[in-house]
Amino acid sequence: MASPKDKNGTGQVTYEFPYMKPKEKVSLRKFLYNSENGTIMSRTPSNWAKLLIFYAIFYTVLAALFAICFQGLLATLTEEYPKWQLDRSLIGTNPGVGFRPISEDTSQGSLIWFKASDPDSIRPWTKLLDDYLAPYQNETLLPGEGKNQEMCDFDSPPKPGRVCAVEVSKWEHCNSENDYGYSKSSPCIFVKLNRIFNWIPEFYDDVNDLPGDMPEELKAHIAQLDESKRKQVWISCRGEHPSDREAIGPIKYIPSHGMPSYYYPFTNAPGYLSPVIAVHLEKPALNRLINIECRAWAKNIQYQGGRERSGSVHLELMID
Numbered sequence: 001m002a003s004p005k006d007k008n009g010t011g012q013v014t015y016e017f018p019y020m021k022p023k024e025k026v027s028l029r030k031f032l033y034n035s036e037n038g039t040i041m042s043r044t045p046s047n048w049a050k051l052l053i054f055y056a057i058f059y060t061v062l063a064a065l066f067a068i069c070f071q072g073l074l075a076t077l078t079e080e081y082p083k084w085q086l087d088r089s090l091i092g093t094n095p096g097v098g099f100r101p102i103s104e105d106t107s108q109g110s111l112i113w114f115k116a117s118d119p120d121s122i123r124p125w126t127k128l129l130d131d132y133l134a135p136y137q138n139e140t141l142l143p144g145e146g147k148n149q150e151m152c153d154f155d156s157p158p159k160p161g162r163v164c165a166v167e168v169s170k171w172e173h174c175n176s177e178n179d180y181g182y183s184k185s186s187p188c189i190f191v192k193l194n195r196i197f198n199w200i201p202e203f204y205d206d207v208n209d210l211p212g213d214m215p216e217e218l219k220a221h222i223a224q225l226d227e228s229k230r231k232q233v234w235i236s237c238r239g240e241h242p243s244d245r246e247a248i249g250p251i252k253y254i255p256s257h258g259m260p261s262y263y264y265p266f267t268n269a270p271g272y273l274s275p276v277i278a279v280h281l282e283k284p285a286l287n288r289l290i291n292i293e294c295r296a297w298a299k300n301i302q303y304q305g306g307r308e309r310s311g312s313v314h315l316e317l318m319i320d
Helices: 028-032 045-075 119-137 176-184 216-224 242-248
Strands: 003-006 013-016 097-100 111-114 188-193 232-239 251-254 258-260 276-281 289-297 312-319
Touching: 097 119, 097 289, 097 312, 111 119, 119 176, 119 188, 188 232, 188 289, 216 232, 232 242, 232 251, 232 276, 242 289
Parallel strands: 111 312
Antiparallel strands: 003 013, 097 188, 188 276, 232 258, 232 289, 251 276, 289 312
């Protein structure tokens, strides 16, 4: 700072400014190690030691706090079942409906498009089905090689801790040997429900209490079944629009129209396989796009079409 001085008592004040010494240029070598004052990158070895000790303690404490919090979180979780289930979970209680094959090319969406006379055209679709159905046909691909599975029926549900096997022999010609019908222009599409832990379906098993919008063909199928075999999640497929219903042709459900009660609930038991229904489109129209909707029927499956679809799935079929 400048200091005022009155020279010769004349009342004239002059200011003296301290000499500003220019900063000394420091070479990189001197910055890395200054032999004059013994500093390394402007710090003495003792300063560096204190700094390293501080950060070592700081990050050790931080890592310990993170590990404690992480272990606390893991203590609330288990691989056997989700912490939040059904209404308390983000998934909720309304299972979605899925189908296979579905293209791995997301730009193709839910379209199944092939030329029946061209093996190269149908091979990608049959390969997708082979891969998806491999655990159903080869027990060695399952945890414990499928030893936890047993054959079930309505009168003999699975024993505690065990699961029901899916009888692939009942899929008739919807198998790999027959190209799942794709080479004959009569494709099989496998429909399933998405898994929800501990979800138990409420069945439409009373013929006097069936929904008004349920297809008449499905109502007739339920009515002809023995009452003990009506506890199933029913599946129906149809063309979405009147023109699609004309083009879709006869439909056969293999092995049946529904998914039996003994497959539910899903509890993450080893070897569990979701029940699937092979929807065989016996004679769909060629050279035109067919919009198809497959719907699941249970009292606690809410249905909604359109963009906010639930309880059903939309797909398109095009056979050249």
